[in-house]
Amino acid sequence: MFDFNLIIKSLPMLLQASVWTVIYSLSSVAIGFCIGTLMCAAGLSASRLGRGVAAFYVSFFRGVPLLVQLLISYYCLPLIGVNVPSSVAAVGTLALCTGAYIAEILRGGFLGIPHGLVEAARMVGLSRAQILTRIEVPLAVRFTLPSLVNETTMMVKASSLISVVGVLELTRLAQNIATSTFQPLEIYLTAGAIYFVINGVITLAGRFAESRFRLETAR
Amino acid sequence: MTAHPVANSRPIIDVRGVWKRFGAAEVLKGIDLAIRKSEVTCIIGPSGSGKSTLLRCIAFLEEYSEGEIYIEGELLGFALENGKRRRVSDAEVARVRRNVGFVFQQFNLWPHMTALENVAMPLKLARGIAREDAAKRARAMLEKVGLGHRAEAYPSQLSGGQQQRVGIARALAMEPHIMLFDEPTSALDPELVGEVLQVMRDLAAEGMTMAVVTHEMGFAAQVADTVVFIDRGVIAASGSPDEVFRKDENPRLRQFLQNYFERNVFWQGSGDVAVP
Ligand SMILES: Nc1ncnc2c1ncn2[C@@H]1O[C@H](COP(=O)(O)OP(=O)(O)O)[C@@H](O)[C@H]1O
Numbered sequence: 211m212f213d214f215n216l217i218i219k220s221l222p223m224l225l226q227a228s229v230w231t232v233i234y235s236l237s238s239v240a241i242g243f244c245i246g247t248l249m250c251a252a253g254l255s256a257s258r259l260g261r262g263v264a265a266f267y268v269s270f271f272r273g274v275p276l277l278v279q280l281l282i283s284y285y286c287l288p289l290i291g292v293n294v295p296s297s298v299a300a301v302g303t304l305a306l307c308t309g310a311y312i313a314e315i316l317r318g319g320f321l322g323i324p325h326g327l328v329e330a331a332r333m334v335g336l337s338r339a340q341i342l343t344r345i346e347v348p349l350a351v352r353f354t355l356p357s358l359v360n361e362t363t364m365m366v367k368a369s370s371l372i373s374v375v376g377v378l379e380l381t382r383l384a385q386n387i388a389t390s391t392f393q394p395l396e397i398y399l400t401a402g403a404i405y406f407v408i409n410g411v412i413t414l415a416g417r418f419a420e421s422r423f424r425l426e427t428a429r
Numbered sequence: 430m431t432a433h434p435v436a437n438s439r440p441i442i443d444v445r446g447v448w449k450r451f452g453a454a455e456v457l458k459g460i461d462l463a464i465r466k467s468e469v470t471c472i473i474g475p476s477g478s479g480k481s482t483l484l485r486c487i488a489f490l491e492e493y494s495e496g497e498i499y500i501e502g503e504l505l506g507f508a509l510e511n512g513k514r515r516r517v518s519d520a521e522v523a524r525v526r527r528n529v530g531f532v533f534q535q536f537n538l539w540p541h542m543t544a545l546e547n548v549a550m551p552l553k554l555a556r557g558i559a560r561e562d563a564a565k566r567a568r569a570m571l572e573k574v575g576l577g578h579r580a581e582a583y584p585s586q587l588s589g590g591q592q593q594r595v596g597i598a599r600a601l602a603m604e605p606h607i608m609l610f611d612e613p614t615s616a617l618d619p620e621l622v623g624e625v626l627q628v629m630r631d632l633a634a635e636g637m638t639m640a641v642v643t644h645e646m647g648f649a650a651q652v653a654d655t656v657v658f659i660d661r662g663v664i665a666a667s668g669s670p671d672e673v674f675r676k677d678e679n680p681r682l683r684q685f686l687q688n689y690f691e692r693n694v695f696w697q698g699s700g701d702v703a704v705p
C-alpha cells in the first residue's frame with residue numbers, strides 16, 4: 211500500500227522545492243528583520259509621527275491573516291500598476307508580516323538595554339545609526355534570540371501559504387505531485403518531514419548562537 | 430597638585446548661569462564654573478545635590494534649561510539667534526563635544542564586545558581610523574591603564590576596577606581635551622578603588638584636564654586644583670582643597686565634611702579631622 215518508491219522518486223524534486231522554501235522564508239525573515247528594527251526604533255523614538263506609523267504598521271500586519279495579506283498583494287498590486295513576479299510580492303508580504311512580529315520581539319530587547327550603554331556610545335561620537343546597528347541591535351538580538359529563532363521557524367511554516375498565490379515552493383510542489391499521482395499520503399508526509407528537518411536545523415543553529423553569546427557573559 | 434595655570438587663559442569648559450529643571454524640580458540653580466587647561470576640579474556634595482546633573486549637562490547628556498556652556502569657546506547644544514537659543518542638530522552637538530571624554534559610575538562598557546573592541550570600535554566608527562591602527566591604539570590605551578593582558582576579555586570577565594579602567598581607556602583613546610568622571614569609584618568594592626584612583630592620578634600628573642565628581646576626599650585633597658562644593662543645586666563653596674576642606678565656614682559644607690569623616694575615620698575622635 212504505502213509506496214516508498216514514490217517517495218524516493220519524488221524526493222529530489224521535493225528537496226529542490228524545499229530550497230525555494232528556505233530561500234523565501236529566510237529572505238523574508240532577513241528583510242523583515244530590517245523592517246522590524248526600523249519600526250521598533252520608530253516606535254521607541256521621540257517622534258510622534260514615527261510612533262504613529264510604527265503602531266499602525268504593527269497592528270495592521272498582526273491583525274490581518276497572512277493569507278489575506280497574500281491575496282491582497284497578489285490581486286491588488288497589479289491593479290495599482292505594480293507588476294512584480296508573484297514570488298517577489300509573496301516574499302515582500304511575508305517580510306512585512308514577520309517584520310511586525312519582529313518589531314514587537316525586539317521592543318522588549320531594546321527596552322532591556324541600560325540607557326548608559328547608549329550614552330557611552332554618544333560620548334565617543336557614534337552617530338544615531340551607528341548606535342542602532344553596533345550597540346542596540348546586537349544587544350536586543352542577544353536578549354531576544356529564542357523568540358527570534360521561534361519567529362524564523364514560524365515563517366518557514368508560514369511560507370507554505372504562498373503556494374496559494376502560485377509560487378512554487380515545497381508545499382506547492384507536493385500538491386502538484388499529489389494531484390498527479392493520486393498518492394497524497396506519501397507526498398505530504400515527506401513534505402512534512404522536510405519542514406521538520408529545516409526547522410530542526412534552524413533551532414540547532416539558534417542554540418549554537420545562544421551558547422556562543424553566553425561565553426560573553428560567562429565568568 | 431599641579432601648578433595653577435595662568436588665570437587669564439581661556440577656560441576649556443565655561444559654565445555660565447546654568448539652570449536645569451526636570452519638570453517643576455529645579456536641580457541646578459545658576460551654576461557658574463570655569464575649568465582651565467590641565468586643571469583638576471573635584472566636585473563634592475551631598476547625594477541628590479545635582480553633581481551628576483551638572484556633569485551630564487557639560488556633556489550634553491542632559492539639555493540645560495537656561496544659561497550657557499562653552500567648550501573651548503564654542504556654545505554647547507544651542508545656537509543663539511537674536512537673543513533666542515535654538516537647539517542644534519545631534520551631529521553639531523557631537524562636533525562641539527568631540528574633545529570631551531566621559532567616565533560613568535556604572536562603567537557602561539558594551540557587554541558584547543571585548544575590552545579591546547570597546548576601545549577600538551569608536552576609533553574606527555567615529556574617527557574613521559583603519560582597523561589595524563585602531564586596534565594598535567586601543568591596545569596601547571589598555572596598556573596605559575594596566576590592562577594590556579586583558580584585551581581579549583569580555584566586560585563580564587573583568588572585575589569592577591578593571592571594567593572602569595577599560596572605561597577610562599575607551600574615553601582616553603579619543604584623545605579628549607577634558608575628561609569628566611561621574612563618581613568613577615562609587616560602584617566598586619573598596620579594595621578596587623585604589624587601582625582606578627591611581628590611573629586618575631597618573632592622568633592628572635600628565636596634565637589632563639579633569640572634572641571629577643567624587644566622594645573620595647583624599648583624592649580631592651591630593652589631586653584637585655579646585656574643589657567645588659555643590660549643595661541643593663548651587664555652588665555653595667569653591668576654592669583650593671585647603672580653602673574648602675580647612676577654611677571655608679559654610680555650615681552645610683562643614684556638616685557634609687563632618688558626616689564624611691565620621692563615616693570614614695574610626696581610629697580617632699572627630700576633633701581635628703577637617704583635613705584628610
Ligand atoms: N532625569 C531626571 N528626571 C527627574 N529628576 C531627576 C533626573 N535626574 C536627576 N533628577 C533629580 O535631580 C536631583 C539631582 O540629581 P543628581 O544630579 O543625580 O544628584 P547627585 O549626582 O548630586 O547625587 C535629584 O533630586 C534627582 O532626583
Ligand SMILES: [Mg+2]
Nearest residue numbers: 480481482612
Ligand atoms: Mg550622582
